[in-house]
Amino acid sequence: MHKHKKDKYIETQKARIDLYFKYNLKNYKSIQITKAEKLPMGAGYSLRGYVNNDKRYYFNAHISTTESYQYNGDIAYSPKTLGKLFYHSDPKHELYPNEIIKREHLNKQDYEADPPIIWGF
Numbered sequence: 001m002h003k004h005k006k007d008k009y010i011e012t013q014k015a016r017i018d019l020y021f022k023y024n025l026k027n028y029k030s031i032q033i034t035k036a037e038k039l040p041m042g043a044g045y046s047l048r049g050y051v052n053n054d055k056r057y058y059f060n061a062h063i064s065t066t067e068s069y070q071y072n073g074d075i076a077y078s079p080k081t082l083g084k085l086f087y088h089s090d091p092k093h094e095l096y097p098n099e100i101i102k103r104e105h106l107n108k109q110d111y112e113a114d115p116p117i118i119w120g121f
Helices: 003-022 097-103
Strands: 031-038 047-052 055-062 075-077
Touching: 003 031, 003 047, 003 055, 003 097
Parallel strands: none
Antiparallel strands: 031 047, 047 055, 055 075
16 A cells, blocks of 8 residues: 555656656656655655656756645756756746646646655555
8 A cells, every 4th residue: 555655656746847847848858767765854755867868867856845745846957967958047937837737727636646654665
């Protein structure tokens, strides 16, 4: 049960990150998640990976309690590689998953999942 809930949570957050990249990156094709982990002290979760089958385009997406454990644009990446693919150099002009879901009238339930109580398994 817990493993299924963890897998569903990771897949749902991956879909949110995918949405973010689709609307903010030039020539975006795909996402690969390489590591998912729960952060210490209840700080949230981290999903690491890369885009377009190119490990140079790595990222670390942070999912925090302030966004109800749903990914909404908090991301770290190299400005010299992945950073060059963004349409806008200023993050103020980026579109975030919550905005995209609302703007495109997407089913919110397809993009939200509760994290598992127990992460390991």
